[in-house]
Amino acid sequence: MAAPESTARQRKPNLEPRIVDVTDLTDEDEETPLPPPKKIRPIRKSKKHLRVEEEDDYSPVLDVFRVLTFLLLASCGLSYLVSGGESYFWGMKHRPDYLKLSWWEMQYNGPRSFTLGELADYDGTDASKPIYLSVGGKVFDVSAGRKFYGPGGSYHYFAGVDASRGFVTGCFREDRTGDLRGVEEMFLPIDDPEIDSHWTAAELTKKKADELAGAKKRVHDSVQHWVDFFQKSPKYQFVGELIREPGWEGELKVLCRKAQDGRTYRALPSTESA
Numbered sequence: 001m002a003a004p005e006s007t008a009r010q011r012k013p014n015l016e017p018r019i020v021d022v023t024d025l026t027d028e029d030e031e032t033p034l035p036p037p038k039k040i041r042p043i044r045k046s047k048k049h050l051r052v053e054e055e056d057d058y059s060p061v062l063d064v065f066r067v068l069t070f071l072l073l074a075s076c077g078l079s080y081l082v083s084g085g086e087s088y089f090w091g092m093k094h095r096p097d098y099l100k101l102s103w104w105e106m107q108y109n110g111p112r113s114f115t116l117g118e119l120a121d122y123d124g125t126d127a128s129k130p131i132y133l134s135v136g137g138k139v140f141d142v143s144a145g146r147k148f149y150g151p152g153g154s155y156h157y158f159a160g161v162d163a164s165r166g167f168v169t170g171c172f173r174e175d176r177t178g179d180l181r182g183v184e185e186m187f188l189p190i191d192d193p194e195i196d197s198h199w200t201a202a203e204l205t206k207k208k209a210d211e212l213a214g215a216k217k218r219v220h221d222s223v224q225h226w227v228d229f230f231q232k233s234p235k236y237q238f239v240g241e242l243i244r245e246p247g248w249e250g251e252l253k254v255l256c257r258k259a260q261d262g263r264t265y266r267a268l269p270s271t272e273s274a
């Protein structure tokens with residue numbers, strides 16, 4: 001059964017232009033479906049409107065607070081890293097080497113050479129200058145130990161000089177010199193005819209030679225101990241070498257009283273190995 005003509009026209013769109021006389025409109029033309037009506041949404045506040053309201057709430061104090069909090073946290077983190085975990089607030093007792101001027105000078109210029117006169121300028125009496133001391137001819141920046149080496153400190157005698165002799169003898173005031181001649185005496189036993197009669201003359205000569213070699217080694221080791229102490233200390237910085245003119249030692253020094261008093265008699269053969 002063939003479909004009625006009006007239904008067939010609805011299914012197949014007629015692509016040919018058609019001139020329609022509006023007076024001629026029939027009921028079938030009025031049935032053409034209209035697009036569905038647009039839904040009417042309830043009126044809401046636009047985003048722009050909200051933004052304006054947010055801008056009204058904006059407070060610069062809050063932003064400043066945020067920035068300050070960020071800076072504080074960043075500073076704490078950086079301090080922790082730089083101090084190797086020692087402090088969050090830059091309260092480092094021992095600054096890393098790269099935060100010291102002397103370290104950068106060393107990297108750039110290499111070790112400096114100091115005469116005794118130049119070294120004397122760094123004895124801590126001028127607070128604007130670093131404090132240097134020398135031991136075994138090596139010069140160290142000991143500014144981080146100002147309480148020891150600065151004026152009034154218990155080891156101020158070591159500042160601005162090479163006091164290797166004082167480092168060994170413990171006579172800080174008298175022995176502010178690097179002259180080590182005769183210091184080994186402090187490690188030598190006192191001669192005593194009664195005690196020494198326990199050895200033959202040949203044995204005693206040999207014994208004294210061994211004692212002298214041992215005493216010289218102790219002096220050397222004692223100086224080296226302090227060189228190593230300053231070299232390895234995270235507080236202090238090696239800055240250079242001392243240069244001394246020939247004959248700088250001057251007159252031969254007498255062993256200081258304190259070092260003399262520390263000497264003992266030769267141990268008797270029976271007690272020697274004990």
Ligand code: HEM
Nearest residue numbers: 142145148149154155158166167168169170171226233235
């Ligand atoms: C040959 C003898 C001595 C020498 C050469 C000597 C040297 C030194 C030096 C160079 C320092 C400073 C360390 C630093 O820079 O950190 C020091 C610290 C010190 N010394 Fe001596 N010293 C001697 C004997 C003595 C004696 C006999 C005593 C005790 C009666 C003593 C007690 C101290 C004390 C308490 C400190 C401070 C330690 C600290 O707070 O870290 N020293 N000594």
